[in-house]
Amino acid sequence: MEIDEQPQRMDVAARIVTPGTAITSDTAFMRGHGTFAEHDTIYSSVAGVVERINKLVSVRPLKQRYSGEIGDIIVGRITEVASKRWRVDVNSRQDGVLLLSSINLPGGIQRRKSESDELQMRSFFAEGDLVFAEVQSYFADGALSLHTRSIQYGKLRNGTLVTAFPQLVPRSRSHFHILPCGVDVVLGVNGYIWVSKHVPASTVEANAELIYSDKNESISDDEREVIARVANCIQLLNRLYVKITDTSIIFAYEASLAHAAKDLLTRDVATELAHNVMTRLEQQQA
Amino acid sequence: MASLILSPAEQDFIIRGVESGLRADGRGSLDRREVSLRTGMISQANGSARCRIGNLGVGTDVLVGVKAEVNTWAPGEPEDVGSVVCNVECSPSAAQEFEGRGAEEINVELTQLLDRIFNGPQSGIDLKKLCIIPKQAYWVLHIDALVLDVKGNIVDTLVWATRAALLSTSLPRVVVETIADEMGNMQAEFDVVDDPEDLTPLEGTERLPISVTFSQIGKRYVVDASEQEEAVAQARITVAVSPAMEICAIQKGGILRGFPPSLLSEILQTAQRIAREELTRFGTHYSQAERQLASQAEEPNTGSTFLVTF
Numbered sequence: 001m002e003i004d005e006q007p008q009r010m011d012v013a014a015r016i017v018t019p020g021t022a023i024t025s026d027t028a029f030m031r032g033h034g035t036f037a038e039h040d041t042i043y044s045s046v047a048g049v050v051e052r053i054n055k056l057v058s059v060r061p062l063k064q065r066y067s068g069e070i071g072d073i074i075v076g077r078i079t080e081v082a083s084k085r086w087r088v089d090v091n092s093r094q095d096g097v098l099l100l101s102s103i104n105l106p107g108g109i110q111r112r113k114s115e116s117d118e119l120q121m122r123s124f125f126a127e128g129d130l131v132f133a134e135v136q137s138y139f140a141d142g143a144l145s146l147h148t149r150s151i152q153y154g155k156l157r158n159g160t161l162v163t164a165f166p167q168l169v170p171r172s173r174s175h176f177h178i179l180p181c182g183v184d185v186v187l188g189v190n191g192y193i194w195v196s197k198h199v200p201a202s203t204v205e206a207n208a209e210l211i212y213s214d215k216n217e218s219i220s221d222d223e224r225e226v227i228a229r230v231a232n233c234i235q236l237l238n239r240l241y242v243k244i245t246d247t248s249i250i251f252a253y254e255a256s257l258a259h260a261a262k263d264l265l266t267r268d269v270a271t272e273l274a275h276n277v278m279t280r281l282e283q284q285q286a
Numbered sequence: 287m288a289s290l291i292l293s294p295a296e297q298d299f300i301i302r303g304v305e306s307g308l309r310a311d312g313r314g315s316l317d318r319r320e321v322s323l324r325t326g327m328i329s330q331a332n333g334s335a336r337c338r339i340g341n342l343g344v345g346t347d348v349l350v351g352v353k354a355e356v357n358t359w360a361p362g363e364p365e366d367v368g369s370v371v372c373n374v375e376c377s378p379s380a381a382q383e384f385e386g387r388g389a390e391e392i393n394v395e396l397t398q399l400l401d402r403i404f405n406g407p408q409s410g411i412d413l414k415k416l417c418i419i420p421k422q423a424y425w426v427l428h429i430d431a432l433v434l435d436v437k438g439n440i441v442d443t444l445v446w447a448t449r450a451a452l453l454s455t456s457l458p459r460v461v462v463e464t465i466a467d468e469m470g471n472m473q474a475e476f477d478v479v480d481d482p483e484d485l486t487p488l489e490g491t492e493r494l495p496i497s498v499t500f501s502q503i504g505k506r507y508v509v510d511a512s513e514q515e516e517a518v519a520q521a522r523i524t525v526a527v528s529p530a531m532e533i534c535a536i537q538k539g540g541i542l543r544g545f546p547p548s549l550l551s552e553i554l555q556t557a558q559r560i561a562r563e564e565l566t567r568f569g570t571h572y573s574q575a576e577r578q579l580a581s582q583a584e585e586p587n588t589g590s591t592f593l594v595t596f
């Protein structure tokens with residue numbers, strides 16, 4: 001059945017709809033996520049973009065809760081210390097779970113878990129701590145199971161957290177970036193982004209005992225200013241709905257140097273910078 | 287006020303930043319965020335305003351309405367003045383801890399604070415002019431505030447919105463007549479003119495104070511704290527300053543610690559300086575709000591409309 005033959009059918013090509021917009025009255029289509037049917041017409045139930053795959057019509061919402069997938073790199077905040085596990089806020093419908101058996105124990109990766117580890121769980125992660133982890137699997141109820149079984153994962157220090165829309169952080173090869181301005185950025189796919197002072201990897205490996213330390217390194221005023229600038233750049237990319245990648249952050253940072261760090265979050269400067277970044281991204285793609 | 291939990295590393299980052307004079311968003315200790323101000327959105331109220339303090343269209347958001355009612359005088363009340371009644375409510379949708387009865391304490395604290403600033407001669411409002419007939423009838427101004435969103439610094443947002451609402455408040459005209467009753471005594475009667483065009487502005491509003499809230503973090507303090515900074519702050523002090531540069535009200539909040547007295551005198555001096563700047567900034571925003579109200583038919587420019595309009 002050719003789509004173009006039926007005259008009364010509405011055009012289901014990619015377009016932006018709001019809740020209640022009629023998409024099509026053609027009964028040939030099946031309705032997918034983000035739609036509902038009344039009598040013969042398929043309406044959108046969310047604000048988003050219409051997507052059509054063969055006979056399936058669905059609407060991809062603009063704003064959606066983060067739902068994790070295995071292998072996602074995320075940043076989470078410990079909300080609860082329970083028996084042999086931690087509950088982690090991952091900006092999703094449910095808290096994620098970090099099992100005691102899924103973390104690196106200080107003293108080497110091969111150290112056996114002992115009973116005393118279970119009794120001093122707060123010496124590893126306590127409530128409020130930020131953890132850089134990867135999604136390992138799902139529990140039966142859909143909660144994410146996390147692990148930090150790699151040297152680059154673990155407790156986050158020396159910086160500040162920025163919250164962005166999860167859909168603006170694309171999944172990519174690497175989520176830990178060292179920016180040329182001397183700042184480390186961890187782009188959690190769940191929208192939590194950590195901006196911190198660059199600490200050379202050699203320092204981290206040398207102090208295997210200190211991977212759960214709460215102490216920050218000393219941060220100079222210049223480093224602090226750069227961290228604030230990068231954090232503000234990410235904030236404005238987020239508010240102006242630009243994809244947040246290491247490239248877009250670097251572009252935004254370079255464009256931002258003409259302004260004081262605190263002015264980056266004013267409406268005029270933010271709009272100008274976001275347009276600047278989008279133009280450069282388009283040029284780069286072309 | 288909001289109970290955000292931060293990791294020890296984040297807290298240390300904020301505290302050391304404040305002690306060096308460089309906050310996490312690049313502001314200096316005394317720098318304030320952007321303000322959005324609108325008036326006249328509640329048509330049934332005598333005056334209304336909505337103020338948002340924050341970055342890029344997301345911030346602490348407070349809506350204030352002023353409603354004037356005529357009250358009958360009762361023996362025991364002051365004979366020749368009107369009165370002001372304040373009420374602040376934090377909407378449960380503003381923050382998770384406000385759900386159910388979670389907002390009770392903070393509602394009381396903010397109501398008392400608003401009362402301290404705006405109820406009484408220190409507020410500048412001419413309460414005598416609010417009296418209609420002595421020992422008989424007077425105007426009561428009900429100032430009702432609703433906190434819609436919290437991103438740090440509820441107090442200053444609240445005071446800005448209240449100030450704007452009071453400045454835009456106008457009362458119906460009242461006609462007072464003295465008539466002789468059956469025994470020949472002169473009785474005064476009043477009649478409220480029911481003409482929506484015939485209004486008089488509230489008197490004394492040019493003397494209304496503005497507030498500056500200081501949060502103590504580590505050994506130093508900041509003005510206009512963000513949510514994260516408030517989570518780390520040990521104490522908070524609000525200073526209300528009038529346009530005549532007099533301190534009208536001071537209230538300390540924050541249950542963790544007290545304030546070192548030396549810091550306090552520095553704060554009071556700084557408050558006056560900042561209040562002067564804030565009054566100028568307020569004036570600019572208020573005139574803009576009035577202009578936008580007057581020209582109701584504004585074409586929304588679709589560039590970044592959502593950052594601007596409420």
